[in-house]
Amino acid sequence: MRTISVELGDRRYPILIEAGLIDRAAEALRPLARGRPMAIVTDSHLRSHLAKLQGSLDAAGIASEALVLPPGEASKSWAVLAQVCDWLMARGIERSDHVLALGGGVMGDLIGFACAILKRGCPFVQIPTTLLAQVDSSVGGKTAINTAAGKNLIGAFHQPAMVLIDPAVLDTLPPRELAAGYAEVVKYGLIDDADFFGWCEANGAGLLAGDAAAREQAIAHSVAAKARIVAADEHETNGTRALLNLGHTFGHALEAEAGFDGSLIHGEAVAAGIALAFRFSVARGLCPPADAERVSAHFRAVGLPDGLAAAGISASGARLVDHMRHDKKMAAGTLPFLLARGIGRTYLDRSVDLDEVAVFLDREPR
Structure with a gap:
């Protein structure tokens, strides 16, 4: 496994890179579990990756719940942002709970922004599934949604707690x-x-x-x-x-x-x-x-x-x-x-x- 750190003082976080990492994600995520189901947000194109992630968590005795959204840039909207926030709050999300963002740049941007504003900020983990997200958008803490005026105009800087990169998922990428x-x-x-x-x-x-x-x-x-x-x-x-x-x-x-x-x-x-x-x-x-x-x-x-x-x-x-x-x-x-x-x-x-x-x-x- 390759480990690269983003050095931001007490907000320093690791980026882990290894083929098959989603299948073994519980090893990295176990320290973040708090006894309640971990919340996962993803899109409908990624059900197979979601199954692997939840399977890893289940095998480690970590419960999880998932919200599956429509894929594509249309999900980076006010309406879907509200849906994500409402779903997380309905599950009693607390400021110390980690939300798992499973997907490409759209999911990472959307879920990261939801976590930036939810209860004035809760932590999240990026699990990028596209090459673009793996090499760029999952790292650095830029989160946002789109508006009619343009792309990424409503957002916040909110760094992830961890980034888990599995290059093997690229085999299924169009x-x-x-x-x-x-x-x-x-x-x-x-x-x-x-x-x-x-x-x-x-x-x-x-x-x-x-x-x-x-x-x-x-x-x-x-x-x-x-x-x-x-x-x-x-x-x-x-x-x-x-x-x-x-x-x-x-x-x-x-x-x-x-x-x-x-x-x-x-x-x-x-x-x-x-x-x-x-x-x-x-x-x-x-x-x-x-x-x-x-x-x-x-x-x-x-x-x-x-x-x-x-x-x-x-x-x-x-x-x-x-x-x-x-x-x-x-x-x-x-x-x-x-x-x-x-x-x-x-x-x-x-x-x-x-x-x-x-x-x-x-x-x-x-």
Whole structure:
């Protein structure tokens, strides 16, 4: 088992990585049991994983109860948030009880936010079942729901007590979801680790095809990178953690335009957003064109979109920029952008004019 720690003082927590971990989850969760049934929240696509988790708990003499929700971004809503909170309160949840969040980024974001606000905060455990959640969203404590104005606009920072990552569950993940999660793996190489991007170019196709060793290596490397960044800037105040948003400002605008209807899922939007960020950096004279093309070529090679046309977005630059104006990072009318001076050389730029972004987007192929 690999163990990586997120160093946050007295809120330090472990990330455990091992194939088959869900089948043995009770070993890690036993210290958190308090004599009452443990609450599990998951979605209907994950009943087989839920059965394994509850089977492990049952074998250890730990009772559990589960709430099974509809899958997909539509569950990150006020209505489903209320449903989760009401269900937990009906079971007499106390502030020291740990809730188990079993699922991908949607479940982690939703359940984490419910735990952040329930009785002013109760602990939870992330058990991510998608590559995207395993390498990114399960670590770091960002929790949220979506609104009509945009993605993740209502939320809170609420760190998990523990993260249990079982790479074996990726064997049951649909190929599209697996590829979408891979976009977040690539991101870590593009931020500040050019050698890791090179590793992705050499191993990404194998990872997606089922190479278990490559998957575990990608997860461990990504999680360690995120743990380091979160420890340095937990609440995104000094600019370090903002680097994790590479591609997300463009990507969230694409998701909002797509209407969160499943036609463009988060990781796909991030891939397109990263490629756009690199090309925008080229347009500003910051990044070598060859580096931007290398990024786009890698996304194309693994079946991910590398721009508006591939993402199925035909909206004007002005419309996409209107979505960006709702971004939660907007401050004093200015939206910071993650731009690149090259692969592994991402930086935060607070001087970007959104009109310039609209012009750039209008020049992108539809």
